[in-house]
Amino acid sequence: MPLIKWDESLSVEINEIDKQHQTLINLLNLLNDAMMTGKGKEILNKIIIELMNYTKIHFKTEEDYFDRYGYPETLSHKKEHSDFTGKVSEFRQRYEEGKLGLSTQIMTFLSDWLKNHIMGTDKKYTKFFKSKNLH
């Protein structure tokens, strides 16, 4: 059973970006399912690799739009992205060191990101990009 279902409350009203956000939600659900069946640890390597790919592509998409349209909150937004990227590198390091409890930590981290960044920081640009006719 998926933990999070996509709905309009998650939309930033830009199709390309919504699709990328759905990728993150899929990863979150994948990890959740694996943990429910006791397979969290087995799937962690895949999750971490996918997260690294995700950050590279997704953050670049958002940041290119910020730069192109002169989004006023670019700096603080980029800072949250680089913190996320740093955290993923840390998870990778901890995975290689074989640390315990990593699945739960990543799960909590991704849920918080969804709530605070995607539904908070990301949603702040919806109005701005709409005024630039981006959708």
Ligand SMILES: [Fe+2]
């Ligand atoms: Fe985003």
Ligand SMILES: [Fe+2]
């Ligand atoms: Fe963002």
